[in-house]
Amino acid sequence: MSRSPLSWPSVLLPPLLIALSVAFWWRYHPRPEPPPMTDQALLRLAADTDFHNLDPTPAPLPWEHYTIQQGDLLTHLWKEQWQLPTATLYRLIEDADQGQRLNRLRPGQHLEWRADSDGRLLALRLWESDAEGYQWDLDGDAIHGQVLEKERASHRVRVAGIVRTSLAAALAGQPALAGAAGSVSAQLAELLPLSRQARRGDRFSLLVDVERLEGGERAYSAKLMGFDYQGARLQASAARFDDDRFYRPDGTSLLPSFWRHPFGESHHYRISSPFNLHRHHPITGRISPHYGTDFAMPTGSPVAAPADGVVRRVTRGLLAGNYVVLDHGNGYQTRYMHLSKVRVHPGDTVRQGQVIALSGNTGRSTGPHLHYELRMNGRPVNAMKVSLPTKGQLASDELTRFRNQYAAYFDFPADANDGTEVAHRDPEQ
């Protein structure tokens, strides 16, 4: 049996009929006549046209946002992702004063921009930090720039708690310190030997100036202003005075006073090489900073702690030889190199004047000497010139001022709540 092939008319006829009926409907379906173009309508049309001609700038689009990631290339983002004109980027970068900002983008920085509907850049903002940035406004060929700075508001907060696991954990649970708990805990740890002496059940109360940026929930910065720590092994309270140093309620300095030299004032040794950040290396001629002061001391001369502190490190290095690092609190650290003999161990508490080592000629050293370094918050400073905490006690007028400043804080009963500006929190769960 042969299959009968489909004939062409039977395939084409149905669509042809549909097409014809649509054409017929289109032609004869009654439609309203457009109203005749009146003079009014013509005028209106002309006005609309003029309006568009008079305002060639299409409405700006909303701000776009982007946070710079590791490995980002601005030229690539600009052209491929944001579809902005490359020529505009080069115009911004070529600006002698401000173009560098765009060449120095770092991961985490935030960019915002807005373009018009034709893809022309109207404005670009670069937030170099959470608080500061720069904005370029483009107006035809002109570029206007302005520095951006967010408003900051500072609030003094008081937080209190009990140490359960660690002070850091106790502070992390304080909403008033959100975003700054780590910094506050580090600031307190610079003042008190908490890592060794904090115990479960210790009570603390802190006074902190917390700074927030406009529109921000979390702290932008936090400055510890005072503390009261009542622990099983450690009891101390102190507050920050005008000179940025901490004093106890009776006006005595929390920090140890410093000797200028690490051997006291009864000895005298010649400085064989001074502190010099721009020292030229005698052989290579390159700049090779000298972060310490070298004293020409005969091997075996006693080296004394210039202030109370804790031994942070005792080590031996190829260059430094026998090497000791002391921590004196509040960001002060001293270092001693080329020693012949060390008399302390890591973790030891040392008193001002205590002999910690004997000088020598170990490591890379061209003759017996002591290399002595002072660092403040990690930065090497000239120990022979820098202002040192020598004030052991506030003068009576200073003490009056200090007490007035912190009257509410120091007279404050440990478990009461004194007001609105000050946030009080119950002890950590």
Ligand SMILES: [Zn+2]
């Ligand atoms: Zn040296």
